[in-house]
Amino acid sequence: MEPLLKIKDLHVDFLSYAGAAHALNGIDFELFPGEFLGLVGESGSGKSLTANSVLGLLPRKNAVIAKGSILFEGEELVGKSEREYQALRGKKISMVFQEPMNALNPAFKIGSQVTEILKLHQGVTAKKARTEAVRWLARVRIPHPEEIMNVYPFELSGGMRQRVLLAMALSCGSKLLLADEPTTALDVSIQAQILRLIRDTTDSLGTSVLLITHDLAVVAQTCQRVAVMYSGNIVESGPVSNVLRLPRHPYTKALLQALPHLDGPIKALQSIPGTVPNLLTPPSGCRFHPRCSVAEKRCQADRPKLLSVAENHYVACWRESHHV
Amino acid sequence: MNTSKFVAKRLGQLVLVLLGVTLVTFLVSHVVPGDPARMLIGQRADEQTLAAMRQALGLDKPVWIQYLNYLWGLIHGDLGTSIRTQRPVLNELLSFFPATVELTLFAMGFAVSIGILLGLLSATFRDTLTDHATRILAILGVSTPLFWLGLMALLLFYKYLGWLPGSGRLDPLINPPTHITGLYVVDSLISGDWIALKSSILHLVLPSLCLGYIQLATIARLVRASMIEVLELDYIKTASANGIPRSRIIYRHALRNALIPTVTIIGLTFGELLGGAILTETIFAWPGMGKFVVDSISFLDFPAIMGFTLVVATVYVLINMVVDLLYPLLDPQIKGVH
Ligand SMILES: Nc1ncnc2c1ncn2[C@@H]1O[C@H](COP(=O)(O)OP(=O)(O)OP(=O)(O)O)[C@@H](O)[C@H]1O
Ligand code: SF4
Ligand SMILES: [Mg+2]
Secondary structure (H helix, E strand, C coil), X not given: CCCCEEEEEEEEEEEECCEEEEEEEEEEEEECCCCEEEEEECCCCCHHHHHHHHCCCCCCCCEEEEEEEEEXXXXXXXXXXXXXXXXXXXXXXXXXXXXXXXXXXCCCCHHHHHHHHHHHHHCCCHXXXXXXXXXXXXXXXXXXXXXXXXXXXXXXCHHHHHHHHHHHHHCCCCCEEEEECCCCCCCHHHHHHHHHHHHHHHHHHCCEEEEEECCHHHHHHHCCEEEEEECCEEEEEEEHHHHHHCCCCHHHHHHHHXXXXXXXXXXXXXXXXXXXXXXXXXXXXXXXXXXXXXXXXXXXXXXXXXXXXXXXXXXXXXXCHHHC | CCHHHHXXXXXXXXXXXXXXXXXHHHHHHHHCCCCHHHHXXXXXXXXXXXXXXXXXXXXXXXXXXXXXXXXXHHHCCCCCECCCCCCEHHHHHHHHHHHHHHHHHHHXXXXXXXXXXXXXXXXXXXXXXXXXXXXXXXXXXXXXXXXXXXXXXXXXXXXXXXXXXXXXXXXXCCCCCCCCCCCHHHHHHHXXXXXXXXXXXXXXXXXXXXXXXXXXXXXXXXXXXXXHHHHCCHHHHHHHHCCCCHHHHHHHHHHHHHHHHHHHHHHHHHHHHHHHHHHHHHHCCCCCHHHHHHHHHHCCCHHHHHHHHHHHHHHHHHHHHHHHHXXXXXXXXXXXXX
């Protein structure tokens, strides 16, 4: 099967007076139609950056794609103009963000914000857009959708707003949903609800999802495959069952050891000794080597490539036998 | 609180404000040296005439009686009699009021429209030449004294270039339009008097641009700052991610929110414009309340000065009330407040 999204050797730099920070240092992954892929990693590892690169939403004044390619439905996205990106955003590729509290415009009613997108992308009349919008609000299980059309965002709870944002993201037939920690800012009690909603809705629409999260338990429950990021690299990727049960990369292993039970409550990824590297002066070779308990000599010198260790399972580590 | 309750409360506050204003102006007028009766009848009049004049003006009674008399008059719509012109202050003010309103409205319209436009340009093309030029213009605006600006404008556009008239509201050879609102532009439009319309607009250009320029600078700076702030917010990112074009994001999603703080400033600005009008009217010989009050000050015409102060305070409070009423239209979140 052809991948829907194929990212190859993606490098993103932040330019500053102090030099270029290689925030994404050669990312490789693929996402297939209808697939639910988890992207995990510590804070600052480059998860949001990856999603923003796909949608062309990098800060224009200091971020550049230095190298690499992003293929969406076989079409190169790197180098597209703002206008070309606009035609993709919300229509082919959508995004929902972590913070639903401020993600809706406080000055406009929900109805006006949902219909705006429908009118823009589908060129439908105001009346048609309204019925469509109500239908979408109902689809994300918002009770009394007609009434919700007429309220302002501040009148809704965080969970309700995230539902509205999800409806907006999916309403124009996007094939890919980039969900950047969509439940992190929500009340624990509704996180699972929203995740299930994302899962069910995208399942029935056949939308692929890139789910960014800190939470390995979430990955275990919702994703088919997972990619683990460390300091601008993908260090391991593969089917959830393999990666979480039989992790191969020392970083993934450490993450899992830091977690008491996979199905337990949310656990941050920070309990690994050492700190996330400074991107201006990253460690040479494998960026994980200062924190790695099994590092060898060549780990400092050369960077390991992401290579296959089993069916669909990739690892970037010199300790993996295939690297010998 | 509903709207009518809010208005009632504000009007109640207005009464208190006006009471305070009368008290202060009244006290000030009685500690300032100078004798209006003497001013009126001249230095050479004898003591007897002076005493008679003082009695006629009510100046012989104790101060607090004078104050109560004044308040009593106010309640009945009587602002006293101008010492200088010997006509009721209310009539005087009413005859000068439209000229000032016209000047202030034009200055305001200029400041608000161009100020918002410049602020918007500046924020959209942040750190480009457009931005720098706009900001320099704005900095000049807040740091240029009005009288200097007025005189320079007069010199350049009236004296040297001769492009624009420099004094009054109309060409002296033209009859004023039929009195309807007292605003020449409006009246001449209504009555179809195109000659008066053209002349009154030309006469408005220099004074209203000078008067508005300073406020324009304030508004442009504020709009720029709040646009920049708003453009960083999450919902702007949502709009981008949903494919809404940048131009639409700027004028619909961002501007709407950036204007909220601006509206408050526009209310306050109006007060400053009224203050600035005094100076502007003097420079451009504009026959408005400002010119009237300056003439009254040099004559120690306290009833006139106090009447003017009351009118300005009333307009100021009312304008800010209107602004507060408009606020919820822009910012739905404070709908609950009133
Ligand atoms: N606007 C920016 N300017 C400079 N550097 C940035 C900027 N945005 C991100 N970075 C850098 O890029 C790196 C990756 O950031 P990113 O936001 O993708 O992390 P993340 O994995 O999403 O983390 P989190 O879990 O905290 O959301 C960070 O270490 C940060 O230093
Ligand atoms: S390459 Fe070396 S340092 Fe990096 S994870 Fe593997 S063993 Fe550790
Ligand atoms: Mg992030």
